[in-house]
Amino acid sequence: MADGVKFTEAIDYLKGKLPEVSLKWDDLAGPVHGKVFTIAGATSADLVLDMHVAVTDALSNGSTLSQFRKDFDRIVQQHGWTYKGKRGWRSAVIFNTNMRSAHMAGRWKQLIANQAQRPYLQYRTAGDSRVRPLHKMWNGLIYPLSDSFWQTHFPPNGWGCRCTVRAYGEAEMKDKDLSESAPFEIKTREVITGDGEIKDRVPVGIDPGWDHNVGQAWISPELALGKKLAALPRQLQGPLVDKTISPAFQKVLSDNFKGFKTGIKQRSGQAQIVGFMDSGMINALAEKLPAIELQSTAVSVLDGLTNHLAGGHKASSLQAWPDEWVNSLPEHFRNYRAVLWDKKKNTLIVVPQGSFNKTLPKIILRLNEPTKFGTSASVISLGSASAANLQDRNAYDLLLGTLDP
Template sequence: MAKVSPLSLPPDQALRFFRDKITEGSFDHRDIFGGLHATYFTVAKAMELDVLEAIRTATDAAMAEGQTKERFAADLTPTLQKLGWWGAQVRVDPLDGQEKLVQLGSARRLATIYDTNLRTAYSAGRWERIQSRKDSRPWLRYVCVLDGRERPQHRAWHGTVLRVDDPWWRTHYPPCGWFCRCSVQQLSDDDLTRLGLEPSARAPDLKNQPWTNPRTGATVQLPDGIDPGFGHNVGLAADQAARVRLIEKLDATDPPLAAGVVGDGMKSVAFVDFLREGANRLGDWPVGVLAPGLAADAMALKVRVVRLSRDSADKQARNHKDIGAADYQGLAAVLRSDKTPLPANKPRHWALTGEHNGKIYKTIIKTARFGREAFLQSFHVIDAAELARIELRGWAAVDPGPEGMVM
C-alpha cells in the first residue's frame, strides 16, 4: 500500500492557511482554544508583538523551506534569547493578576510550536483538496503510524474507512493531539477494490467525556483519544474562519458589490455541499445583502449581510426539499425589495417577500446580537394566493412550521 504522510501535499495550500491567520497574544494555550486556532496565530506566554512576529516569521520561512523542527528551533533560539523571551521567568497572568513562574522559550517548546502549526496547516490544506476531489474519491481511510509509539485509541481507529462527509470526521480528522502523526488517505471505489478494502460498517463509537477549560470555564464533550484543543476538524474550522472574515469584509463593502460577491459564492459547488442535510460544515454562509433603506432600517440592523447557519441549512433541507442552490439567487430579489418587512409574533423575526424568474419567495430573517447579525431562518416558494393573504393580513397569514413553530 502506498505510504501516506500528513505532509504529502504541495505547500501552497498549507502556507495560505497559515498566512491567513491573525496574530494574537495569549498567556495560556487554552485562552484561544480549539477551532479558534484556525483564525489566530498565538503562542502561549508570548504577549509581546515583537516576540510573536519573530516566531511567526520564522515558522512561515521554515514551512516554505521544508525545515525540520530541530532546525527551526536551533535557528530561532538566538533571536528569542536576544529578545529576552527564553527560559523560566516570572510573568503576570492577566486572568487573575497573579505573578507566576512560567516557561518561555526552550528547544522543546519551539519544536512543539513548529510541529503543531506545520501539521494543522497541512491538514487544513489537505481538507481543501479532499473536498475538491470527493466526487471521484468519496472515501477517507484513517491511517495511524504503527511503530509502537502511537496512542492506543489512534491505533484502534487505524483502517477506518468512511465517506468524506461522515460526521465522524468532524472530530477525528487528524491531527488529533500534540505530536499526532496520523493522517487520512483519500480513496475512490476502484481504490477500495484494488487494495482489498471494505467501507467500515459504522464509525467507531464516540465515547465522549466532559472537559472544562480552566481558563474560560467552558465545558465541551471531548472524545476519548483526542487531546483538549484538537477535537475539531481543522479543515472545517479553516472554512468557517475564512467565511467569518469574508462576512466582515462584505459588511464594510458597497452593498451592490457585496451582493455580487455573495451571488458568485452561491453558484459554487461548495455552497451546494453546504445546503445538503447532514453535511460536514461549520459556521455560517453569506446568502444575501440587504440594500440600504427600508428593510434594514425597519429591522434596526447595523449590518447588511444575511447569513445561513448550519442548523438552518439542515432545517431547509428537511422542510423545503424543492429549494435548491439556484433558488437562492432569488433571495437577492427579495432582499432588494422596498416592501416594509412584516414583524413576526416571535421577537426579532421578520418576513419579506419577492419575485424572481416567475417564482414568489417568502423569507424569514432573524436579527441577533442587537442588530449586528442577520440570519436566514426560512426561504421557500409560495403561490400568488398566499402572497395576497400575507399582504392583506400580515403575519397572521404566515404558515406555522413543524410543531406549530413559526418558520
C-alpha cells in the same frame, strides 16, 4: 514541504493566519486556531508576529527543526521572552504543531478538490509503539469525506499526533476488497479544571482543543466553530464564545461577511454566519424567555436578504443603514448596548453601540431558522427606532443592557 515538493496549500494555510497574543493555547476554541496564530504565554504582539513569520518561512523553505531553532533563539533573545519548559521542548512543540496542522489542512483542501474521484478516506496511524491506544483502534476506519466522523477525527487529534489519512476511489476500494466501516459512535468526556469546573467536552481519544477538522477550520472557520459549539452543553457555549471571538477572529468574521456580501449574484439559499450569541444573550433568553429553546447560538444572514439589509427600499431614510454600518454587521452584533424581545413579532432585537442618525440602530433576528448548513438565528432586517419606541413595554421586553444614553 511534502515529499520534497512545496506544499502550496499548507503554506497558504499558515500565511493566512492572523497573529494574536494569548496567555494559554486553549484561550481560544480549537477551530479558531485555523485562522489565528498564537503562542501560549506570548503576550507581546511583535513576538507573536515574528514567530509567525519564522514558522511560515520554515514551511516555505522546507527548514528542519534544527534550522527553525536558530530563528526561535533569535526571536526569544530579541524580545526577552521567558517561556515555560526547556528550549528543545518548547521550540519542537511550536514547530511540529504548526507543520503538522498546516500539512493536514492543506491535505484536506486537496481531498475536497478531488472528492468526486476519491470520495473515501481511511484513517491511518504511524504504526509504531508511540501511537495512542485509541488512535490505534481507529487505524483502518473508512468513511466518506462527508461523514461526520471527519469533523472531529480528521488528524491531527492531539499534541504530537502523527496520524494521517489515505483517499480511495470506488474502483480502488473494490480492487482492495475494502468497504465503508460501520457507523462510528462518538463517545465524549468532560474536560475539568483543577478547581473542578467543567470547561469543555471532547470526543474520547482526542486532546482538548483538537476536536475539529483543521482543514474545515481554515476553509470555513465559522462553520467549524458552529459545529464545535453545537456539540457542547448550552452552559458551555456562551463562555467559549466570550473568550473565542477575539479581535483577530472578529476580523475573520467581518472579512468573510464582506466577501460573501460582495459575491452574491443571485438568490441560491446560501447563508453566512456573522457571529454567535455570547453568554449574556444566552443567559438572558434562558432566564426571561424559558419557553424558547435555542437550537443553535449561531447568527447568520441569508443571501436572499443580504443585499436588502441596508434598507434603501424603506420609506423613511432614517431607517436605511449606511454601507459602512452594514459591512460592519459582525462587529455591531458583538458590540451591543441592549437586547430586546419583540412580543408581537416574536423576534430578537439587538441594539448596537453608537448611532448614525437621531434614532437607535437595531438588528432584528428570527430564532431557529433553517439554512443549508443547519439551524441558526437569522438576521431578517436592519433598521432604527427611537429610544422611546423601544422602551414601550407593551411591545418589547428588555432582556439585557440598557437603552439609556
